[in-house]
Amino acid sequence: MKRNYQKFFPPGTQKGGSNKHFSLLEKLGWQPHFAQQISSDELIETPPVRVVEVHRSGLHVLGSAVDEVIPPRPDATVGDWLLLNREHMASSRVLERKSLLKRRAPGTDRQVQLIAANIETAFVVSSCNQDFNVARLERYVALCFEAEIDPVILLTKSDLASDPRAYAAKAAEISQRVPVITLDARASEPVSKLADWCKAGKTVAFLGSSGVGKSTLTNALSGTGSIATQAIREDDAKGRHTTTRRQLHLVPGGCLVLDTPGMRELQLTDAASGIEDLFADISELARGCKFKDCRHETEPGCAVQAAIVSGDLDASRLQRWRKLKAEEAFNSASLAERRSKDKAFGKMVRRIMKAKENR
Incomplete structure (x- = not known):
């Protein structure tokens, strides 16, 4: 047949x-x-x-x-x-992936942890409360850029904030390439506001800290309450872990939604191009520096420092850029060293096994 x-x-x-x-x-x-x-x-x-x-x-x-x-x-x-x-x-x-989200695994063993593969859109979720953190959002966006995944920043709990537009304005400054959406995850807004990305056959992911509403958003898209959710702590707006494993959910309309556990630690590795894309404004300014190896500190003719003085660039953004660049360089070098040692150990084992076979 x-x-x-x-x-x-x-x-x-x-x-x-x-x-x-x-x-x-x-x-x-x-x-x-x-x-x-x-x-x-x-x-x-x-x-x-x-x-x-x-x-x-x-x-x-x-x-x-x-x-x-x-x-x-x-x-x-x-x-x-x-x-x-x-x-x-x-x-x-x-099979060869279209995209791959990964990070340096927590701990001291310098391993790479695979988070998810073949994601088209990543919704980076934060809340309009004390959880909101620009530096954390930048990490997630850089991670997505490196993986060639389209990031969208979602700001939840907008109904509880006195001025959600202030949070949206800060998030919009992260990158001109990233849309920012505010919504109430418990209402009907997720279905309508996320419809452009949640189409049949597409795979999307919710990324963010615990308690920002990732499972609630997944429930909203699925039209059920099958995924357990928990309230946040009132004293510091921190969330409790609801999702304990990474799982794809098929929702009405054919979209696949990945709900992930909140990540307390997001160490970037092998993400140099993602950081470059995220801070494209600083890279563009650096082209105007007098010296090619300018560190943007006290060098004469530094276009980046001039932009800070004129108010075109926030000094805190430059500091976050430096921190992410240093972290990524250290982690990538550490992992390269680990891979080199593993490769050398593997060669030694193969030599020993070959020697035994020839006896």
């Missing part, structure tokens, strides 16, 4: 295809980017599945007639597409 492969391709790539009917794979975000990486033989032998949930004990994957938990693996994260090899699970291939 001749197999029909059209279901593996999104509407528009099929002859006479329609955008009105989506297969399960299409609802899960299957796109030409992934289809072009595999052959018809691979489709038969190793069906594509998407990681929709990460557990300590395994990865929950969904696909055409597939819904199961497979053994965990360090090179896969929520949002990844795998070619499921049932005979040799460890050989299941991770």
Whole structure:
């Protein structure tokens, strides 16, 4: 029997295809980017599945007639597409990603932690209260820019703020490329205000601290209250962890929503271009400096310092730029050193094993 492969391709790539009917794979975000990486033989032998949930004990994957938990693996994260090899699970291939969110893992072991893959839009969520922090928002935006994900800043609890426009104005200064939206996550506003990004077959993520309303937003988009939420502490507006694992939720209309646990620590690594994009205004000013190696401190002819004096650039923004640049450089160097040591150790093990085989 001749197999029909059209279901593996999104509407528009099929002859006479329609955008009105989506297969399960299409609802899960299957796109030409992934289809072009595999052959018809691979489709038969190793069906594509998407990681929709990460557990300590395994990865929950969904696909055409597939819904199961497979053994965990360090090179896969929520949002990844795998070619499921049932005979040799460890050989299941991770398809090339469209995007990847990652950070330096908390602790001192200098590892990279994969957060999520194949996200189109990241909603960076903060609240119109004491939780609002420009430096933290900048970190998330830089992370998104580096991953080539479109960031959108969402300011929740606008109904509780005396002047939500003041928060929106501060957020808008972060980058001209990033839209800023204020809303009440508990009302009907999320569905209407986020509709342009939450379309069928698209994958979006909510990123931010605990208690800013990420799970509430996911519930609003899904039209249910199936995801548990908790109130914030009244004394400092800090939230409690509601979401404990990263999970994709399929909501009405076909959009996939990633709800993530709040991250207390977001250390950037391998994100130099993301920081450059975030602080494009400083980079543009630096081109006017008298010296190419200007550190923008006390050097004569510094265009950046001149912009601070004239009021065109906030001195605190320059300080945050310096901090992120230094942090990213340190973390990237530390991780490069770790990779080099791991590579050298691997070579030593292979030499020892080869020597044993030749005895």
